[in-house]
Amino acid sequence: MVNLTAKNPPQPWIAPAAAGPVRSTVRLPGSKSMTARALVLSAIAAGPSTLSRPLRARDTELMAAGLRTLGAHVSTVDDERWLVRPRPLEGPATIDVGLAGTVMRFLPPVAALADGPAAFDGDPHARVRPLAPLIGALRSLGVRVDAAPGGFLPLTVRGRGGVEGGEVVVDASASSQLVSGLLLAAPRFDRGVLVRHVGPPVPSAPHLRMTVQMLRAAGAGVDDSTPDVWAVEPGRLTGRGWDIEPDLSGAAPFFAAALVTGGEVTLLGWPRSSAQPVDRLRALLHEMGGEVTLGTDGLTVRGSGVVHGLAADLSEVGELTPVLAALATLADSPSRLYGVAHIRGHETDRLAALARELTALGADVIESPDGLEIRPRPLRGGVFKTYDDHRMAHAAAVIGLVVPGIELEDVACTAKTLPEFPALWSAMVDGGS
Ligand SMILES: O=C(O)C1=C[C@@H](OP(=O)(O)O)[C@@H](O)[C@H](O)C1
Numbered sequence: 001m002v003n004l005t006a007k008n009p010p011q012p013w014i015a016p017a018a019a020g021p022v023r024s025t026v027r028l029p030g031s032k033s034m035t036a037r038a039l040v041l042s043a044i045a046a047g048p049s050t051l052s053r054p055l056r057a058r059d060t061e062l063m064a065a066g067l068r069t070l071g072a073h074v075s076t077v078d079d080e081r082w083l084v085r086p087r088p089l090e091g092p093a094t095i096d097v098g099l100a101g102t103v104m105r106f107l108p109p110v111a112a113l114a115d116g117p118a119a120f121d122g123d124p125h126a127r128v129r130p131l132a133p134l135i136g137a138l139r140s141l142g143v144r145v146d147a148a149p150g151g152f153l154p155l156t157v158r159g160r161g162g163v164e165g166g167e168v169v170v171d172a173s174a175s176s177q178l179v180s181g182l183l184l185a186a187p188r189f190d191r192g193v194l195v196r197h198v199g200p201p202v203p204s205a206p207h208l209r210m211t212v213q214m215l216r217a218a219g220a221g222v223d224d225s226t227p228d229v230w231a232v233e234p235g236r237l238t239g240r241g242w243d244i245e246p247d248l249s250g251a252a253p254f255f256a257a258a259l260v261t262g263g264e265v266t267l268l269g270w271p272r273s274s275a276q277p278v279d280r281l282r283a284l285l286h287e288m289g290g291e292v293t294l295g296t297d298g299l300t301v302r303g304s305g306v307v308h309g310l311a312a313d314l315s316e317v318g319e320l321t322p323v324l325a326a327l328a329t330l331a332d333s334p335s336r337l338y339g340v341a342h343i344r345g346h347e348t349d350r351l352a353a354l355a356r357e358l359t360a361l362g363a364d365v366i367e368s369p370d371g372l373e374i375r376p377r378p379l380r381g382g383v384f385k386t387y388d389d390h391r392m393a394h395a396a397a398v399i400g401l402v403v404p405g406i407e408l409e410d411v412a413c414t415a416k417t418l419p420e421f422p423a424l425w426s427a428m429v430d431g432g433s
């Protein structure tokens, strides 16, 4: 089996151009966010759990490996069904977070429950991703954490076999994951937790709703009725079967392909009711000229071949910014994408990276503190740097459908959430499914 936990060497790739409208049916693996949460909740539950159709990618393999190192039994042998059997959590443990925000923010609170130290580190860029509010919150809950100055990786959580818990104030404006991490482990804290956010708005509200929804599904008592306050009661979580939905953010570039080529792409296996922000994506793609429909076979996006500009606050769906920015460069009118200052703390500073790389292809892009203004102009081929960011690669692939000669410096970074991306993309362009 391929070792997905390691960072792969750079793999240059020429984005395939579409000869005409793409018509394709794609089956994508499970949501990264749901897989990560299901793994954590299962590892701290009172009984065994299964994950059906999980995501096998670098981020989720690292999550599984981290939980295993802390003592849980996690079997990922079967692609369709992962098995988690909780066991006592223990150090010493060494945890590689790679470049995964989910691993670096969800596992330190779990490690605080372990008996013994857990050392965390990751890829070079992981050492600059925001973590200080989580470290501060853990410390104020009585957990000993040794961290680099400023509150970054590498760090060591010195678990003592339990966490008292209680009330904590965090500024989670840099990432919703800072709250999700505290909430997910909190049913195992002696007094549970009450997290109060103070600061500029927390981004990615749908991901916080997913955290609350999955905690409740595992049997936790959660109160999120007051804005910016979340309370999790202490209690036993039940082991259960988790059905993981296909990854909506991973589907975004495939849907974008329907828009730019005037084609039709169907994502198979989409549920009737979803924990992911499908209505928001539907509205955004509609404004850009696409039609999104939910049928018995899945979620279908149809494009007309004309892409319209978009003015949108993307704070709830920051992950979509790279693909929407790529669409904006191919639109018939200008776009303004805003509300996403926090994506400067993602896999790379996405606003700076998009401004630089899209400008190099000939687009007119103005970077603001919290977004991008994009005025479409004719684009040319050229080398596109991906900065280890899977979603930069997705953006370049979308443009490459209609602008010949887009060369990605590295497509291997897509292994973070979808190792099959290059193959699935080529199959879609070639008319396969
Ligand atoms: O909790 C999660 O699974 C995620 C939350 C979001 O993080 P931010 O709030 O840092 O944007 C999102 O962008 C990330 O890809 C996944």
Ligand SMILES: C=C(OP(=O)(O)O)C(=O)O
Pocket (backbone or CB within 6 Å): 099, 100, 101, 102, 319, 346, 347, 391, 417
């Ligand atoms: C921001 C992202 O990832 P992470 O979970 O590493 O924050 C992303 O996948 O777009």
